[in-house]
Amino acid sequence: MTPAELKLAADGGRAVAPEAKPGPVAAMSLRGMTVSYGEKPAIFSVDADFEQGAMTAIIGPNGAGKSTLLKAALDIVPRVSGEVRVHGQPLERARGRMAYVPQRASVDWDFPTRVIDVVMMGLYRELGLLGRIRGHHRDAAQDALDRVGMADFAHRQIGQLSGGQQQRVFLARALAQAADLYLLDEPFAGVDAATEAAIIDVLKTLKTEGKSVVAVHHDLTTVQSYFDRVLLLNVRRIAEGPVRTAFTSDTLAATYGGRLAAAQIEQLELGGAV
Ligand SMILES: Nc1ncnc2c1ncn2[C@@H]1O[C@H](COP(=O)(O)OP(=O)(O)OP(=O)(O)O)[C@@H](O)[C@H]1O
Ligand SMILES: [Mg+2]
Numbered sequence: 376m377t378p379a380e381l382k383l384a385a386d387g388g389r390a391v392a393p394e395a396k397p398g399p400v401a402a403m404s405l406r407g408m409t410v411s412y413g414e415k416p417a418i419f420s421v422d423a424d425f426e427q428g429a430m431t432a433i434i435g436p437n438g439a440g441k442s443t444l445l446k447a448a449l450d451i452v453p454r455v456s457g458e459v460r461v462h463g464q465p466l467e468r469a470r471g472r473m474a475y476v477p478q479r480a481s482v483d484w485d486f487p488t489r490v491i492d493v494v495m496m497g498l499y500r501e502l503g504l505l506g507r508i509r510g511h512h513r514d515a516a517q518d519a520l521d522r523v524g525m526a527d528f529a530h531r532q533i534g535q536l537s538g539g540q541q542q543r544v545f546l547a548r549a550l551a552q553a554a555d556l557y558l559l560d561e562p563f564a565g566v567d568a569a570t571e572a573a574i575i576d577v578l579k580t581l582k583t584e585g586k587s588v589v590a591v592h593h594d595l596t597t598v599q600s601y602f603d604r605v606l607l608l609n610v611r612r613i614a615e616g617p618v619r620t621a622f623t624s625d626t627l628a629a630t631y632g633g634r635l636a637a638a639q640i641e642q643l644e645l646g647g648a649v
Contacts, residue, residue: 399427401424401460401462402425402426402427402428402587403425403460403462403556404425405423405457406422406457406460407420407422407456407457407458408456409457410453410455410457412452416455416610417440418443418447418611420456421440421611421612422612423606423612423615425556425587425589426587426603427462427585428587429582429588430579430589430590430601430602431587431589431603431605432590432601432604433445433608434591434592434595434606434608435607436609436630436632439608439609439610440609441560445558445560448466448558449470449475449558462556472556473554473555473556474550474552474557474558475549475557475560476559476560477560478560478561478591479538479545479564487532487534488533488534489533490520490525490531490536490544491513491520491530493544494516494547495551496548497516497551498512498515498516498552516529516547519547522580523550523573523574523577525540525544525547538566539566539567540570542574546562546577555586557581557588558589558590559588559589561590561593562574562578563575563592564593575601578590595627602618603617603618604616604621605617605621607621607626608630609629613626613629613630614626614629622645624640624645627640627643627645628640
């Protein structure tokens, strides 16, 4: 498909998409999101509403477009079509309210950078390019490191930390931004149980503060205990809603197809036929 044809098809999909249900304004609403890196779309005409004050998991197989969806929502990758609203506002007006933790493998730290500086990078939007780092910026960064249990590592080189420690630092960078909406791409990938518990603690605290969390997540066994809502994605939106109703063996089978054995779904002790 050419980009023009794809846009046409995506817009066509939009027209039959269900209307947004009335209710409190979502932390983030996506409508008709289509992204294509080449001929085939990575995500196609995806609608989603991420509730305020909720923790939402985005799940789906490798290559389903989960990272692409987050990047498109942040305007990091261009979209063929689609609209993003954050707390009811267009993206340009709401960027300052969003914090993003990318998928870890995508960051390369050969350049010597101290941990505290990585965290302060999160403040550049507030600082502006020429803004001076002041005491309160440093305090905010140090405080964020403290919240993820990395206060003692502030002056270490980021490249010398373990993967799990780096992951905590990236979370600290997002925390320092004091955002309302946190988008995290696989925050638990490759971390040990202690780091996972520390991260989930921080995320649950954000939720009690009324903030919204959206995380790409791979471990299906923890979806029910960690998250309130779920978006199942495989290029298209397969299902979305409260974990209780949207995370079923049917929706999982539709999302993962043959890749998730029926036995695995059964182990999750979910309702519905496989
Ligand atoms: N920059 C890029 N250029 C070309 N193709 C890309 C690019 N980024 C992603 N893709 C392709 O788009 C599709 C979706 O990729 P994406 O990274 O969004 O998947 P994902 O659901 O996050 O997968 P994973 O679980 O492996 O992280 C894949 O087929 C991938 O190969
Ligand atoms: Mg990904």
